[in-house]
């Protein structure tokens with residue numbers, strides 16, 4: 195009687211358009227709703243097999259099962275409407291004038307279930323489940339535990355020599371068996387983090403057009419201007435708790451990758467689930483495509499984004515504003531929006547503009563700041579003194595550099611009761627034009643101005659190191675190999691234990707390698723980097739480099755924001771997170 199896709203028609207014609215989708219009449223035979231399955235209420239534009247074409251409401255298993263049983267209860271009271279009790283496929287109604295939208299609830303089972311990444315378990319379906327969910331014959335007879343599936347998948351992944359191949363295998367797994375993907379990621383986090391996240395995700399974004407298989411996340415381009423609200427409704431999940439959004443203009447330290455930046459929100463949100471425990475269905479990766487200024491991509495036949503130069507000014511601001519408004523309208527005030535990898539010129543303005551109206555934080559400014567301050571506080575146990583006893587020099591005065599600088603100044607101010615205007619003087623920044631000093635103030639971008647202290651102009655990093663004599667050197671420039679031998683040796687000449695942080699990502703953009711930091715400082719550096727470096731031997735001693743990447747804080751910070759029901763992010767939350 196029923197097709198493989200056992201759609202259960204809980205309601206059909208004869209209800210007014212204002213009726214709830216769950217108040218209609220049951221049609222056809224209704225198997226009990228397997229509790230492990232997702233119940234989908236759809237706006238019925240469906241084909242003869244009951245396949246869903248348009249979806250309006252989707253709930254996770256518990257909610258859905260509850261809704262469907264109340265629907266069945268309500269239904270049992272209703273009278274038989276046109277179509278008849280055995281008109282399983284709603285064929286009669288097709289010949290009638292229909293003034294209302296028909297609704298039905300679809301339970302994925304059988305062939306469809308095996309292709310639903312949220313619920314597919316592959317060979318881990320037990321015999322009982324195979325019977326209950328119409329899977330008999332669709333799988334080979336063996337039943338395999340999830341543990342064995344993980345073992346097998348890890349064996350396959352470890353055989354790939356190229357990290358990008360491992361990345362693609364992981365993305366395939368996420369798209370076919372989400373439970374196994376997360377189990378594998380959680381159980382093998384040290385090994386798999388560098389694959390689904392930094393550094394491999396950077397290469398994946400660079401090649402996204404060529405490796406592009408199934409679309410992931412939600413793409414909002416200039417073409418969607420005026421209808422972003424409807425675009426959000428096309429996303430199958432409705433109970434969104436966290437959005438990671440990029441416009442792809444500054445992907446890691448790799449520059450403008452346009453629409454191909456999508457790998458970043460996808461990777462970040464995988465960590466929200468694997469490390470923060472947020473349900474995958476509550477996570478929405480978004481890429482805003484306003485064009486790209488990357489000529490290589492504009493000329494790449496496989497490029498997936500808009501082929502135009504970036505929209506700026508009012509056109510950009512309007513699209514972003516429509517997006518921010520539509521998100522709040524659709525998901526409410528408590529949805530968390532994480533800004534990721536925007537270029538400096540937009541990142542600070544967007545954060546300032548929306549931090550008073552939305553639950554937002556910028557991961558590159560605030561997430562990185564929290565994790566680095568946490569690392570600095572921890573390293574004081576080794577180097578001694580309080581934060582206020584140290585002098586900080588940054589190479590790079592963008593989002594990460596000024597974000598970390600400000601949080602350090604705030605923390606010192608909190609510890610010493612000195613005004614933040616004073617504590618900022620412990621922190622110096624070098625940008626592409628040299629040390630940021632007061633004589634440059636007029637020409638500086640606004641986010642650099644608080645760091646323009648009294649000092650004569652200094653052109654190079656090495657001169658700045660020798661002049662300022664910092665105890666802590668932090669690289670946030672996005673430019674690789676800028677902590678030269680001379681720079682590290684200078685740091686080691688006036689510090690017993692120089693703290694050296696090479697934070698730029700991916701590995702190719704790191705200011706120096708772990709090996710360089712340890713060998714050039716004769717094993718005295720306290721070192722951490724944004725991208726992971728393997729432990730190494732130096733003069734018979736094993737050095738284990740730290741990783742100071744915002745991945746160590748945003749999943750927990752985000753979870754805290756969601757769980758507490760916060761509607762705004764404040765600096766003291768960042769300080770608490772870093773503690």
Ligand SMILES: O=C([O-])CC(=O)C(=O)O
Nearest residue numbers: 392446447558699743744
């Ligand atoms: O994604 C990462 O590894 C850290 C980060 O936010 C960035 O480098 O932009």
Ligand SMILES: [Mg+2]
Nearest residue numbers: 534535557558
């Ligand atoms: Mg980032």
